[in-house]
Amino acid sequence: MLSYILRRILATLPVMAIVALFVFSLLHLAPGDPAVVIAGDQASPADVERIRQSLGLDRPFLVQFGSWLWGILHFDLGTSIFTSLPVTALIAQRIEPTLSLMVITLLLTIVVAVPLGVVAAWKAGSWIDRTIMAFAVFGFSLPVFVVGYVLAYVFALELEWLPVQGYTPLAQGVWPWLKNLILPSIALGCVYIALIARITRAAMLEVLQQDYVRTARAKGLGQGSILFVHALKNAAVPVVTVIGIGIALLIGGAVVTESVFAIPGLGRLTIDAILRRDYPVIQGIVLLFSFVYVLVNLMIDLVYTLIDPRIRY
């Protein structure tokens, strides 16, 4: 197993390099020039060119890529064109809010979606099932920013229970930290709750028709035990897969959520960097996200072995 994990992690390196090259090429092929943004409207073309030179943007594409790759090999993601701060420092500043948002959203999703899916499957065809699925369709259809604005209006402006925007680090206390994350997590979680509830229901429906469930019922086991101990464990593989994919998708969802709730996370950093063509920052973030994707996939594979003993690597 350990060699499998190591092989998987090592296999990520060429993948990440290819992704980085792809992103690097794409950015340089796309129109837009950070020097123009930096120079501002008052600058002359000569000023813009001098800034390009000072930033090394006039060097050939391959030289720039090689230089960046050389930095990576030395654990150096480069320096932001705009802030002159190390990319690692910028990412470090932003990782806690995004990670917090994702963790809370994921917890919320699992806690709400899995029981909903189980209950819907148990009561398949009933009004309870139809109600849950209707909510799931509704939740899946609403854009994150719409849910975000409605939540902000109700809970921040109307009731004044929670703040509209911002982020408080966990180091300043659990409640201040959580207070800023509740609304964004709900907004971001809606889609995933809907998705995972539907997948859980479908997987459970299939499992509930299996012989061993009928046997368990015949033995006189309680409904809770049948649903959550016997059936859910066997329905968990597709659910875990979707949760894993959901983690990856959360990164994308966080971009919108962080903008709506003004959370200084990686999503906003990404958008800012793309709009300004801050190449080293974009490359650093892409590299990080690629690594996260690979790790999440690895973790899903490992969780499979825990919930289904038949799966071995």
Added chain:
Amino acid sequence: MDRRTLLKGLAGAGSLAATGGLSMPALSQGAAARTLRFVPQANLANFDPIWGTQYVVRNAAALVWDTLYGIDDALQPQRQMVESEEVSDDGLVWTFRLRPGLKFHDGEPVLSKDVVASIARWSARDPMGQMIKAIQNELVAVDDRTFRWALKQPYPKMLLALAKNNAPCSFIMPERIAQTDPFKQITEYVGSGPMKFAKSEWVPGAKAVFEKFADYVPRQEKASWLAGGKQMLVDRIEWVVIPDPATAAAALQNGEVDWWENPIPDLVPVLKKNRNISVDIADPLGNIGVFRMNHLHPPFNDVRARRAVLAALNQEDYMRALVGDDESLWKPLPSFFTPGTPLYTEQGGDILKGKRDIAAAKKLLAESGYAGQPITCLVAQDQPITKAQGDVTAELLKSLGMNLDFVATDWGTVGSRRAVKTPPGQGGWHMFHTWHSGADCLNPAAYTGIRANGDKAWWGWPTIPAVEKEVVAWFDAKTLDEEKAAIGRLNAAAFEDVIYAPTGFFLSYTAWRKNVSGIVKGPLPFFWGVSKTA
């Protein structure tokens, strides 16, 4: 329902709730009254006001770095760090003496050598600074508080150059920092202004913090824009970057922030309804809407094509697209200069007045030889002002029977593509939209858009000798009357040859909580004199 409508609806509902007598205290009302939380117009992504000239950097820099002179609300340069100045009878030698007791944030005194290094860096980047540098004999420190700037020919606008609020301003930095290559970013933010920059708390894209500088010695005069006594009445200013306007509006209504620099017009009505919020015009100098045509390539290399567009252009269409139905926010502008300022003139601007004559414009366009080739119009969709203008221009060109190639993209792309001189079919362009701050259009000093010196001119590269002649005449003018005469002729020449198309004059709002006082109208947010109660 589109996103914009939804924002208005939700923000409006929030405002109604606030005015409807909900008496629960906002969560943040217990926050220290000595901290002012401000939502700037844009993200403070870098902090070198010489290296990068974005307005937001200039605005933040005005807190941290002081200037030798400052422009006041009468648009006159006033002494700031300078105690006195002398100019020789022939106008060639300027000798300046610094105020005593000036200190940098690191505790070091401000010395002439710091000023000399700072001016040298600034003059490498600023258009007026470059003009002075081109005629400079020497710039030297005479003693710790005296420095001399000797020129080869007189430069009557010297004090304006050192006082102006157009970026880059001549901010004074310690010598070791000012010696940085002007095309490389500084990384140490030490000034002698009224606030210190808390670098350790800076989260680019999210937050910038400024703390009161205890050793700052304000001038005795009343504060007036960048001039006078910069008395700080709060201990700490937090710039909170909120990219989403609806969120910024909600945060202001909720008391999470105290001052929002530029609310979008859509949200102003709901902010006005909130009893805890004041809304007012931010800057009486406003903004001038712009679309520029490329003078290098057909059809706009022919003045008749440019005139055809100008003859058909209805500024009201542009302004209503920009600011909505609020009549107080805009006015027609048959001029290239800022209304209400001493040099404002409408000389030669008749082409923008009266009923629009599409038929005549079409005839003029045909005379120019336009034969239906695609017109590449660059429109930045991520900037509400450029997007609104681009939409109106699209209709305008269609009404003239022009074949539109509407390039909807982002500002970063427009910014780089507009620098391309090749024909539009080979990566170049025919027209793009932007706007100038009214503070930049008072005179030719910092008005890059009005220059018409071909390759050296701003994007579009107009070559209009009559305009350039009047620019020189303005710089040489010794009296206000001479300046007015030169600007009148300049305006007429610029219209005659259609240097660019002004789309109108528009104002912006600013909004703040009513427990904040001392906010003044101006071309940038001035924090001195601003106080806050709990």
